[in-house]
Amino acid sequence: MKRAWPWLFAAWAAIAPAGAAETLIWKGPVVANWRELDQLTLTGTIEEGIFQPRSLAPYQPAAPSPPLLVPLGENILPLAAIRPFGTEDRAQIERGAGGATILCRAGKASAGVILRWPDRRLPAAYHGLWRLAGKTGAAIGIAAVAPGQDASAQSIWTSDQVQVPLAKLEGEQTLVLICPAAGGSARLEAVMLVPGQAKPTSAPRGTWIWRERDWHDDPLAFARTAQAAGWNELAIQAPRQPDAALVRLAAALAARGIGYRLLDGDPHMATPPGLRDAVTRFTRLRHWCDANLTTRPVLELDIEPYALPGFAADPGGGWRAWAETVRAIARTWEGAVSVDVPWWMRRSPEALAAIDSIRPSIRDIVVMAYRTDPQLILDAAESWLGTSGPPIRVAIETGPVAMEASRNYRRADSGTLKLSDSGAELLSSPEISAPDHAMFAQQQENRTDPVRISFHGFPERAAQVEQAITPLLGGWPGFAGFRVHGWDAAVEGKTNG
Numbered sequence: 001m002k003r004a005w006p007w008l009f010a011a012w013a014a015i016a017p018a019g020a021a022e023t024l025i026w027k028g029p030v031v032a033n034w035r036e037l038d039q040l041t042l043t044g045t046i047e048e049g050i051f052q053p054r055s056l057a058p059y060q061p062a063a064p065s066p067p068l069l070v071p072l073g074e075n076i077l078p079l080a081a082i083r084p085f086g087t088e089d090r091a092q093i094e095r096g097a098g099g100a101t102i103l104c105r106a107g108k109a110s111a112g113v114i115l116r117w118p119d120r121r122l123p124a125a126y127h128g129l130w131r132l133a134g135k136t137g138a139a140i141g142i143a144a145v146a147p148g149q150d151a152s153a154q155s156i157w158t159s160d161q162v163q164v165p166l167a168k169l170e171g172e173q174t175l176v177l178i179c180p181a182a183g184g185s186a187r188l189e190a191v192m193l194v195p196g197q198a199k200p201t202s203a204p205r206g207t208w209i210w211r212e213r214d215w216h217d218d219p220l221a222f223a224r225t226a227q228a229a230g231w232n233e234l235a236i237q238a239p240r241q242p243d244a245a246l247v248r249l250a251a252a253l254a255a256r257g258i259g260y261r262l263l264d265g266d267p268h269m270a271t272p273p274g275l276r277d278a279v280t281r282f283t284r285l286r287h288w289c290d291a292n293l294t295t296r297p298v299l300e301l302d303i304e305p306y307a308l309p310g311f312a313a314d315p316g317g318g319w320r321a322w323a324e325t326v327r328a329i330a331r332t333w334e335g336a337v338s339v340d341v342p343w344w345m346r347r348s349p350e351a352l353a354a355i356d357s358i359r360p361s362i363r364d365i366v367v368m369a370y371r372t373d374p375q376l377i378l379d380a381a382e383s384w385l386g387t388s389g390p391p392i393r394v395a396i397e398t399g400p401v402a403m404e405a406s407r408n409y410r411r412a413d414s415g416t417l418k419l420s421d422s423g424a425e426l427l428s429s430p431e432i433s434a435p436d437h438a439m440f441a442q443q444q445e446n447r448t449d450p451v452r453i454s455f456h457g458f459p460e461r462a463a464q465v466e467q468a469i470t471p472l473l474g475g476w477p478g479f480a481g482f483r484v485h486g487w488d489a490a491v492e493g494k495t496n497g
Contacts, residue, residue, distance in 0.1 A: 026053040028424040029310050033058075040409045040417065040440055042426070043312060045402035046447065056417075056424050057312030059408060063347070069379040070120040072128075072472045075190040081118055086111025091179050099189040104138060104179030112140075112178040115191065116147070122173060124386030127196045128166040128475045130175055132157065138184020143176045151176040157186065166193065195475030203474070204393065204481030206233030208263055208302075214489040216245045223252035225492050233481065235263040235300045235338075235366075242288050250293055261298035261338065262289075270305035270321040275328060282332045298363060299333045301326060302340040319354035330361035340366045340395075343380035364391040364480060370453045371396075374465045378472060385473070391480030394473055397454040398462050399486025404448040415441035456486065 031037070039059035044052045070076055082100060084091040090111035092103040102113050130144055141153025144167040154164045157177070167173045175191065207229075209215065215222035215236065226234060234253065239246060253260050262285070268274035282299070289296045303322055305311055311318040330337045339362055345351040355362070369380035381394045409417045413433055418425040420437035433439040455462035466482060473479045 023427050023429065024425055025428055026426040028053065028056050028426075029313070030421065030423050031056055031058065031313055031419060034419040034421075034424075034438060037419075037438075038411050040419075041312070041406055042409065042417065043404070043406045046405050047402055051405060051407070051445075053426055054307070055309050055312040066347075067119055067121045069375070069382050070117050070122055070193060071375045072123065072193050072195075072378055072475075073468070074375075075192055076117065076120075077115075077188065077191040079117055079120060080115045080191065082113060082115050084111070084113050086179070090183075099134060099187055102140070102177060102179075102186045102188060104140070104183045104185065106181065106183035107179075108181055110178070112151075112176055115175040115177070116172070118172070121382075122166070122171075123193070123382055123475070124170070125388075125477070126166055126193075126386070126475045127477065128193050129163045129196050130166060131161060131163040131192045131194050132175075132188060132190070133161045133192075134187045134189040135160065136184075136186035138182070138186055139180045140184070140186050141176075141178035141180070143178065144173055145176060147172055147174050151178060153178055165196065195472055197474070203470075203479070204233040204259065206231055206235060206259075206393070206481060206483050207487040208235040208237075208300075208483070208485055209487075209489060210237045210263075211490075212237065212239050215249055219245055219249035220252045222489060223249065223256055223258065225489055226253070226258055227256045229487065229492055231258060231487075233259045233261070235261050238262040238264045238285055238299075242285065242292070247292055250297075261300050263300045263302065265300075265302040265304070265340070267304050267307040269301075269303050269329075270308065270318065270325050275321075275325050278325065279328055279332050282329055286333055296333075296335070298338055299329070299335075300338040300340065300366065301329060304340075304342075306342070315348065316350035319348070319351045323354040323358045327358050327361045330358075336361055336363035338362075338364045338366060340368060343367055343369045343371075343384075346383045359389065362390045364393060365389070366393045366395055366483060368395050368397070368485070370401075372452055372455055372461070372465070374469050377465070377469055381473065382476075385476035385478050387478075389478070392476075392478050393481040393483050394479070395483035395485050396462065396466070397485050398456055398459065399454060399488075400456045401450045401454045403450050404453075405445055407445045408443045409440035410443050412439055412441035415439040417442070454486065 037058055040056055041059050042053050042056050044054040077099065082093050082095065084093050087109045088107050090105045090107045090109060091113055093113050094101040104111065132142065136157050140157040142155045142157055142162055142164050143151040143153055144164050145151045146169050155162050250260065269278045286296065303325060305318045305322040308318060326337065326339055345355065365384065367381055367384045369377045371377045371380055377396060384392050409415065414430040416427045416430055417440040418427060418431060418437055431439055462484065466484065470482050
């Protein structure tokens with residue numbers, strides 16, 4: 001898990017004057033046009049059962065979520081909409097427990113069965129196969145086509161399994177089972193989408209290292225621990241004062257076939273003073289690397305502007321500042337950089353515009369697909385892997401994470417959320433509205449269970465999920481490696497020591 005940002009909370013933490021300490025819970029920046037607002041959303045975390053506010057913004061109804069990705073590598077026949085087609089009633093379908101029976105009468109007219117998944121989305125740009133399993137007593141043709149398109153058999157189903165390539169189409173496609181002229185029947189028991197060709201086993205498998213103490217005193221021992229853990233790529237936080245220990249670490253990792261990159265970033269870099277500091281820091285670091293290392297490492301940036309207190313009130317401005325920071329650091333580094341991004345970034349128009357504006361500055365992208373359900377990890381990654389662009393590494397989280405929460409507030413005669421020209425305040429007890437300020441009362445609270453986000457405390461489950469989905473991710477040409485964030489080198493070293 002990434003280290004905390006102490007300055008973030010100190011910047012807006014409520015330090016109330018004497019006599020008011022029991023009333024003021026949190027203070028935040030001014031919200032534009034607060035006099036006209038009827039609803040607000042306050043986001044934060046739950047720590048030891050207490051809500052810790054982070055940012056406030058005008059309420060925005062949740063955008064409709066796209067349909068979930070059809071499950072990969074699993075039987076999706078139960079999710080299918082199935083109907084017969086053709087004339088003369090040649091084709092019939094009987095669904096039941098464990099599958100569907102297809103009955104074909106003899107005849108010359110085109111007939112068969114169509115399978116669709118209208119409530120799910122199919123993986124874009126996926127090099128996959130439709131795989132059907134069951135029993136057949138007839139030579140049934142199989143084809144994958146666009147809805148309404150005439151189907152010609154791409155494969156003939158004559159044994160227990162048959163497969164056809166996933167059609168390279170934008171959007172929906174149908175799977176068509178074509179009755180033979182002689183008629184016959186078949187029992188369809190499973191339909192799966194699987195990768196057509198797995199990625200080589202040499203694809204990067206990595207993690208990030210945020211603590212310098214984990215490697216600085218004994219780089220060789222650290223490299224041995226990393227090798228024993230199965231990593232072949234590490235993102236290591238760039239030390240503030242690089243020295244000979246980093247040179248020794250680079251050599252020890254190279255000797256074991258472990259690639260490495262330098263990692264850095266905090267939300268403050270997406271502000272003007274933070275950007276100035278970052279440019280100065282990375283200029284010095286670049287000069288040091290060129291003078292002391294065989295090659296200049298890739299620079300990976302984990303900036304996360306959405307953690308800034310004012311981000312929620314102006315996400316477009318926050319993402320534009322992030323993009324300018326990435327562009328400026330890439331110029332400073334004299335080469336494209338890697339960026340860590342949240343999986344939901346492509347679902348935000350402002351965020352998507354920001355990342356598209358700096359494509360030349362991006363070498364590769366690490367998508368933080370922080371989910372624990374394997375199919376939701378694939379769903380989160382698909383929007384990145386299904387588009388043309390930089391190579392994509394997919395990351396899961398195994399470190400501790402706080403419970404996230406959002407509270408919706410509505411304008412009221414009295415409430416605990418106070419807005420005025422001087423800012424926003426969350427109070428421990430209600431206050432009456434007045435001409436110089438407005439009060440908002442809490443309507444509801446939504447929480448995100450950390451168990452849905454991180455595998456913390458369940459390393460065996462994380463390993464099982466990684467083993468299950470890595471081959472499935474290999475069906476996308478843009479997939480460039482898997483990351484497991486939250487690895488504790490110190491604990492691993494003691495376990496193996």
